[in-house]
């Protein structure tokens with residue numbers, strides 16, 4: 353457990369570590385003040401038991417005389433007030449320290465979620481295309497808060513309670529070593545035995561919480577994401593049952609861990625009462641029944657116990673909670689370690705560097721030159737030495753069987769994947785890391801399924817920008833080019849109409865046109881369509897294709913098509929098979945010269 357805390361501490365930022373050290377001053381001050389508060393009750397109780405001390409004890413006598421008070425009862429009242437003041441001051445410092453510690457814990461916790469979110473959003477396409485978004489959501493939404501609630505918060509409590517327990521223990525030991533040591537050993541051993549008994553269960557619970565959370569996220573993602581299929585296939589029962597099972601595991605693990613951290617308190621309270629009764633009897637016996645000698649010692653021990661027992665309980669509770677939270681930390685640790693490098697990188701400027709700036713307006717050809725690319729988890733290359741010439745402002749079609757490499761080619765053109773071999777050129781100029789951002793700013797991409805955010809049509813066209821950053825003129829222009837103006841005119845709120853989560857109230861064709869408008873919003877000169885019309889009916893497809901072809905000659909258009917009809921008007925069609933370009937030409941040329949293409953056209 354201490355290794356986990358050490359690792360977590362090392363993963364904190366220098367500022368977070370510095371703040372932690374500053375907080376230690378408050379923690380020590382809080383413990384000292386609590387001790388002073390406890391100690392101040394002793395003299396008061398001694399006077400309550402025997403007021404003659406102001407005559408017989410030199411220290412009390414001295415204090416009584418310097419106070420200038422003539423009435424012993426008033427002096428007693430003043431001593432009580434002083435003790436109360438000390439306890440009050442200790443409480444104020446405790447409140448302040450607890451407040452600062454809570455704020456600190458929560459800030460560190462949310463910064464961890466921030467760091468993970470930033471780290472994931474900065475990862476390349478390969479990372480996201482081979483991973484699972486449910487897993488990333490779980491890491492940020494469940495595991496990071498669990499690290500906060502089950503490690504950082506209890507660790508800070510452990511920290512304060514340990515310091516307090518040590519300081520009070522040292523003080524009571526020096527006050528009366530035998531009584532103090534017997535008491536401490538008794539309570540310490542009690543907690544250690546209970547902890548040893550439940551340690552394994554806590555670790556298992558932690559792992560169960562992590563795995564149940566992953567499954568819950570997966571079920572929510574798949575359940576809501578694939579609701580149409582689920583309803584049609586009647587699989588809702590299956591999903592509900594699985595979700596119910598995972599919740600049961602989660603509740604059991606969370607419930608027992610929470611109970612484990614609370615239950616010993618009741619045993620310890622019993623032990624404390626027993627110890628107190630024994631102490632009274634032993635002290636009375638030792639002091640021959642003289643209550644005046646027993647009372648101050650008893651008061652100090654009672655108050656020390658009153659502070660120490662909850663501290664011990666909290667130390668124990670914190671340790672059990674941390675033990676149960678280790679799995680959450682283990683799950684985000686690799687990403688947190690990796691985030692130290694990604695998030696410390698200077699953020700990529702949206703301004704392109706001028707060192708290797710691309711002259712896109714003058715360019716004549718985009719060339720993919722002898723490009724080979726293999727996915728990390730595959731042996732067979734997805735693209736095997738492909739070369740393509742794409743004249744600027746031409747319309748290009750990519751066709752081929754499923755798995756032939758069309759999407760991979762597009763991802764390379766989009767700069768989402770980097771070739772293992774070969775290069776991308778704009779005329780003679782290489783497109784590489786130094787000008788990739790600039791290159792991407794010239795590209796508009798329309799995927800197969802358009803992701804719609806919960807915002808207005810305008811916000812969806814200017815995707816990712818806040819309302820005040822949106823250029824409405826550009827939105828209107830893009831909407832017009834994408835043939836959305838008719839739809840917008842028919843809506844009461846026009847461009848401000850909310851499309852709702854996933855835009856369920858929009859038809860497939862309307863969503864697709866929003867996708868096209870989005871690609872056009874940034875005035876991209878190269879438009880890439882990934883089977884943009886594959887899910888549409890014939891009439892809607894024609895409307896979309898007309899919108900696309902209206903742009904031909906003015907923009908470079910690259911489109912993947914399953915239906916050959918879609919690429920009929922293309923200037924060049926590249927036919928792919930098993931990661932290679934196997935034929936190229938116009939629709940008619942390919943129809944004449946390529947048997948496979950002819951077959952595909954006949955079956956289209």
Ligand SMILES: Nc1ncnc2c1ncn2[C@@H]1O[C@H](COP(=O)(O)OP(=O)(O)OP(=O)(O)O)[C@@H](O)[C@H]1O
Nearest residue numbers: 481482727730734753754755756757758759760761
């Ligand atoms: N993220 C990925 N990880 C591993 N392999 C991948 C990944 N994406 C694609 N592949 C593999 O690369 C090859 C080319 O796939 P690609 O998606 O480029 O083909 P495609 O022609 O676009 O297919 P489709 O028409 O079905 O979309 C296939 O063998 C595919 O299994």
